[in-house]
Amino acid sequence: MTATPILSARGLVKFYGKTQVLHDVSIDVAEGEAHVVIGPNGAGKTTLFKAVSGEFPVDGGEIRLGADIVTRLAGWQRVRRGIGRSFQVARIFGEMTTIENLIVAVEARERRARGGFALTLRVNPRKSTMTEARHLLDGLGLGDQADRPAKLLSHGDKKRLELAMSLALRPRLIMLDEPTAGMSPGDRSNAAALIADTQRAHGLAFLLTEHDMGVVFGLAQRLTVLHHGAVIASGAPADVRDDPTVKEVYLGHG
Numbered sequence: 714m715t716a717t718p719i720l721s722a723r724g725l726v727k728f729y730g731k732t733q734v735l736h737d738v739s740i741d742v743a744e745g746e747a748h749v750v751i752g753p754n755g756a757g758k759t760t761l762f763k764a765v766s767g768e769f770p771v772d773g774g775e776i777r778l779g780a781d782i783v784t785r786l787a788g789w790q791r792v793r794r795g796i797g798r799s800f801q802v803a804r805i806f807g808e809m810t811t812i813e814n815l816i817v818a819v820e821a822r823e824r825r826a827r828g829g830f831a832l833t834l835r836v837n838p839r840k841s842t843m844t845e846a847r848h849l850l851d852g853l854g855l856g857d858q859a860d861r862p863a864k865l866l867s868h869g870d871k872k873r874l875e876l877a878m879s880l881a882l883r884p885r886l887i888m889l890d891e892p893t894a895g896m897s898p899g900d901r902s903n904a905a906a907l908i909a910d911t912q913r914a915h916g917l918a919f920l921l922t923e924h925d926m927g928v929v930f931g932l933a934q935r936l937t938v939l940h941h942g943a944v945i946a947s948g949a950p951a952d953v954r955d956d957p958t959v960k961e962v963y964l965g966h967g
């Protein structure tokens with residue numbers, strides 16, 4: 714690869730107690746790339762995400778964001794350097810309306826740029842903040858849900874809101890852990906199209922995990938397969954799909 718990747722993790726090792734869950738895992742995400750990590754249940758995908766986002770320290774290896782080594786930095790410091798993480802369970806504020814959730818995210822970014830942090834809602838958001846929040850909502854097909862309390866949104870719409878909030882923070886890399894989990898097949902393909910559109914429109918890099926193979930092969934520009942906490946294949950989706958080891962341990966059974 715010629716350009717510096719947005720994310721480069723090298724030789725990651727993680728133990729839970731005495732059990733080793735990540736074995737020398739390396740993964741890169743290039744600028745503007747959608748890189749999908751797949752693997753059977755318990756393969757270590759969520760653990761890899763937590764390691765990259767800084768939820769816990771790794772027991773070995775190195776993580777870089779662009780040229781910066783972030784291995785020893787806390788999660789919030791990595792967010793400041795451009796990681797946007799969205800979780801399997803949406804972290805939205807249920808009592809607030811959809812648009813208020815987005816205003817909080819936009820204001821958090823603005824406050825972050827000024828060096829502050831708290832996630833609070835101003836009584837009178839600035840006009841530019843409102844405009845940006847509306848624009849994001851409309852772009853993600855949530856315009857008609859703007860004034861509903863977020864807790865009343867459908868599961869699929871909560872996922873969209875979660876993605877909108879991730880985008881509002883303007884990260885360099887968005888990490889999505891099973892973004893279509895729990896969705897109906899229709900919602901699933903809509904969500905995949907939304908992610909693909911967002912990626913193209915904003916030139917963002919994505920690191921995703923996903924179980925639905927339609928979504929995986931629809932989105933991935935690069936695919937990495939984890940098995941028992943180790944990378945067994947990584948590369949172009951068509952090459953990975955045809956890899957005999959991958960077929961044997963994973964795709965052949967799915």
Ligand SMILES: Nc1ncnc2c1ncn2[C@@H]1O[C@H](COP(=O)(O)OP(=O)(O)OP(=O)(O)O)[C@@H](O)[C@H]1O
Nearest residue numbers: 729730732734752753754755756757758759760761
């Ligand atoms: N907090 C923990 N303490 C001990 N073991 C854990 C912990 N979290 C996960 N594990 C174990 O680590 C291994 C990897 O789990 P992980 O959740 O990363 O897998 P995954 O690939 O994300 O699975 P899934 O597809 O089911 O979400 C599993 O064997 C799991 O049981």
